[in-house]
Amino acid sequence: MNRKKMYRTMIAAIATTALTAGFSAAVMAGDGGHEKANWKGEMHDAWIDGKIEASYSLSQYLNPFDIDTGVSKGTVTLRGSVSSEIDRDLAEEIALGIDGVNEVRNELTVTEPTKQKNAAEKMASEFGTHFNDATTSARVKFALLANDSTEGLAINVDTVDGTVVLNGEVGSEQERELAERVAENAEGVSNVENRLKVASQS
Numbered sequence: 001m002n003r004k005k006m007y008r009t010m011i012a013a014i015a016t017t018a019l020t021a022g023f024s025a026a027v028m029a030g031d032g033g034h035e036k037a038n039w040k041g042e043m044h045d046a047w048i049d050g051k052i053e054a055s056y057s058l059s060q061y062l063n064p065f066d067i068d069t070g071v072s073k074g075t076v077t078l079r080g081s082v083s084s085e086i087d088r089d090l091a092e093e094i095a096l097g098i099d100g101v102n103e104v105r106n107e108l109t110v111t112e113p114t115k116q117k118n119a120a121e122k123m124a125s126e127f128g129t130h131f132n133d134a135t136t137s138a139r140v141k142f143a144l145l146a147n148d149s150t151e152g153l154a155i156n157v158d159t160v161d162g163t164v165v166l167n168g169e170v171g172s173e174q175e176r177e178l179a180e181r182v183a184e185n186a187e188g189v190s191n192v193e194n195r196l197k198v199a200s201q202s
Helices: 003-021 023-028 033-058 085-096 114-146 173-184
Strands: 067-072 075-082 103-106 154-160 163-170 191-194
Touching: 033 067, 033 085, 075 085, 085 103, 114 154, 114 163, 114 173, 163 173, 173 191
Parallel strands: 075 103, 163 191
Antiparallel strands: 067 075, 154 163
16 A cells, blocks of 8 residues: 555545544534634545545455545545456446545546467467468468469468478479469568478378
């Protein structure tokens, strides 16, 4: 807990004790009306603040260290982050349920949990890689078909992480080497693994 929150919580505890014991009434008896009203209002706001933070601490879904609460004249302002829209609404409803709260200004932002974020990023990355590999395979196949010397060859093309794998059978070493060169020159190819077999050698 940072110093600001610690100070606010201490004030809330003092306010709660003072209000419960009737200390406010004693102070009001000796001060001017305007100052008495201000003091009572500030202490009551601090009491509300402490009650809200205590309620968040008891919730298994909310982390009070991620939520900054401010109270002014019964109006609560919530800032910070939560992991979902449901938690955002929950924080607001809890604050509204505290006695003395007139309004809640919910400025909480929803931040995706680290695990879910990592999983989403991994999925997006894997999809991107798969898409790129499929595109590379298509480009290599097109290049082989566009070349007069390789268009009729039975060559299977697969791509894994940018590495093109050529499988199949060709009629000569020259055709085998040419197919490899054509594949290497295709856009997106980082490496070629030539598994082509020459018919006379198979």
